[in-house]
Amino acid sequence: MESEKVDNDRRAMRWGLTCDKGECQERVSKNGKEVFEVCKFKPTIKQVEDNTTDTKSCHYYMQKYDALVSNHSLWNYHAFFTIMKFNKKLFEDYLDRKLTVFDEAHKIEDQIIQFVGFDIFAGQVDECNLNSEKYDFTDLDSMIQLTDDMAFSYAKKIKDIKESAAFQNDPDYELLTGLERRHDRSAQAKIDIMTDKDNFVVNDPLKDLNGNFRTISVKPIDVSKFANSFFETEYQLFMSATIDKNSFCENMGLVKDDVAFVDTPKSPFPIEHRSIDLLNIKRLSYGSTEEDELEVIKTIDRIMDEHSNERGLILTSSIPRCQKIIRHLSPKNTQRIRLCHSKNKDGKTQDEVISEHATDPTGVLLSSSLWEGVDLKDDLSRFQIIAKVPYPNYTEKRTKAKMSKFPSWYTSQTLTKILQGFGRSIRSDDDWAKTYVLDTAVNNVFFKGQPMIPKAYYDVLGMDEV
Ligand code: SF4
Structure with a gap:
């Protein structure tokens, strides 16, 4: 892959110059051994910290690591919560801050909900050779059964692939990594729901025009149990023109006595x-x-x-x-x-x-x-x-x-x-x-x-x- 400087984002998209299909890190086979290969444009956080990256370094990681090594950084919710959910350990040295400011705090629940619960797509059910008609898409127990069957099916697929002669001759690690990721998600979803069943609800499935199942989502009703893992600095400042203390604390699982509320008495606008x-x-x-x-x-x-x-x-x-x-x-x-x-x-x-x-x-x-x-x-x-x-x-x-x-x-x-x-x-x-x-x-x-x-x-x- 060659680097290319394109100032116009839309033109870059039209030319297909995006990393949608890029594998920042992939498993490949070298001399019969499975190894991780990192995209040659990906800098390490240490290089960014020491200012030793070169002009061809991946723009995305340059930005992300630059934010992590800076004294102050500005994130969109999705990027920040992705780190807090999946990479907290990896970046713990850089996340040790005194204060986090959350702007537009009335929208935090909508952001957190994207990181808890799970979605099942028709393609996954097919991939697992399961018959979607066997499941009741309105019933939580049936959905737990579905996640369990999916995890079982993925585990079997992974085992079969690894043992196959085709894989041993010419291993397809991309396929394997994808299956492993889907297996882990299904298995984890089952554990999450089983540990707190009353807190989960099955939304109505989305169907196509012919009435065939397309996707279903299972989401927690109360996100307060998950929220504090996204707020870990010593102090947090939540800003919004439209929140009130009681419902915000209840929703986010904050102890009211730990929270000082500043309710600006007058609008700054006439x-x-x-x-x-x-x-x-x-x-x-x-x-x-x-x-x-x-x-x-x-x-x-x-x-x-x-x-x-x-x-x-x-x-x-x-x-x-x-x-x-x-x-x-x-x-x-x-x-x-x-x-x-x-x-x-x-x-x-x-x-x-x-x-x-x-x-x-x-x-x-x-x-x-x-x-x-x-x-x-x-x-x-x-x-x-x-x-x-x-x-x-x-x-x-x-x-x-x-x-x-x-x-x-x-x-x-x-x-x-x-x-x-x-x-x-x-x-x-x-x-x-x-x-x-x-x-x-x-x-x-x-x-x-x-x-x-x-x-x-x-x-x-x-x-x-x-
Ligand atoms: S490291 Fe950067 S350039 Fe390489 S695949 Fe990932 S996003 Fe693309």
């Missing part, structure tokens, strides 16, 4: 820059009448007319609701709309849609996913409409199970998302936007979640100090 109008048009739910739904969409039309010369944002709870809004808006306003999801039909990324929006002086983004993590500063958005309260998906089994075990969690999740939504268009103290909330159900969330609302929102929500 109240007149972030006004919120609770219009209470109709209460939207699964059972809403068509009339109520249309009344809300009519109001969206009216607000868009009032802001006919500005860009804006409409937030709702699902893709079908986005589509319904588009179907019923006036033709003039429909033309202003840009649907924006994390994955878009035409293959455009969220950033690409937002870039297009920036060139359209009266464009309006419509989304069920831009509630957080997007920065519509200044005139990228001067009005935002919250059409529907974004409850977590109650039909998902984990959500349902978590809700019955931790009743305040559901309210806290909904509240966090609404408050995050409020902030999408006001990004600095001289930025401003007007927010309209149409769904009457928001009152219920504020009522139930009152003790969880951070003080910085009291003024704009007309709440008194409690």
Whole structure:
């Protein structure tokens, strides 16, 4: 493999210059012996520390090791938690820090959940020669049986391959390493679940259009037992504009007395820059009448007319609701709309849609996913409409199970998302936007979640100090 300098990432991807298929470290056979061979571009952490890498060294590892050897480093959650989950021992000398700062801390649960529990894919079941019809994909015991059968099957495959004449003549270590990894995961999944069965739930399986099983995920309801293995420095600072102490501590398994909570009493942004109008048009739910739904969409039309010369944002709870809004808006306003999801039909990324929006002086983004993590500063958005309260998906089994075990969690999740939504268009103290909330159900969330609302929102929500 030769190194190549390509400044444009997208062009690099098009040329296939990625390491998706790269084996940073692989097992190969040399003189009849199994040895590990490391990619020749991979530096060691010691080389990075001593500054003795060369210009051809792998960019990815240079960045990663540079972060580890630096006094201060900045990580995305996935990269950092991958180290904390799988390579803590390997890098322990470099992880000995006094403080970790976790930004956007209200999203930590979503990150941790990716590292606990497990997913089973149809391809793995086939690879193990198991008949998926033999298993009940709604039942935890049946899923434990499946992981056990998979581990057994992988172990047998590994043994057969190792003993085969073909392998002994020309060993395929890539195949073997993959099988071993899948065996270990299945075996570990069974142990994890068996040790704490009540804490795991089987989500509904995903099926293809013909009703065939595609994938299933088994996830823990309570992540607090796993969370502290990701937070190991002497001090942690969790930052968010939308968390409250009680539910955060409960969710993350933190002892309340060990936690100091700083609830900023006032927003740093002037109240007149972030006004919120609770219009209470109709209460939207699964059972809403068509009339109520249309009344809300009519109001969206009216607000868009009032802001006919500005860009804006409409937030709702699902893709079908986005589509319904588009179907019923006036033709003039429909033309202003840009649907924006994390994955878009035409293959455009969220950033690409937002870039297009920036060139359209009266464009309006419509989304069920831009509630957080997007920065519509200044005139990228001067009005935002919250059409529907974004409850977590109650039909998902984990959500349902978590809700019955931790009743305040559901309210806290909904509240966090609404408050995050409020902030999408006001990004600095001289930025401003007007927010309209149409769904009457928001009152219920504020009522139930009152003790969880951070003080910085009291003024704009007309709440008194409690
Ligand atoms: S070490 Fe770097 S260049 Fe080599 S395979 Fe891994 S990611 Fe690719």
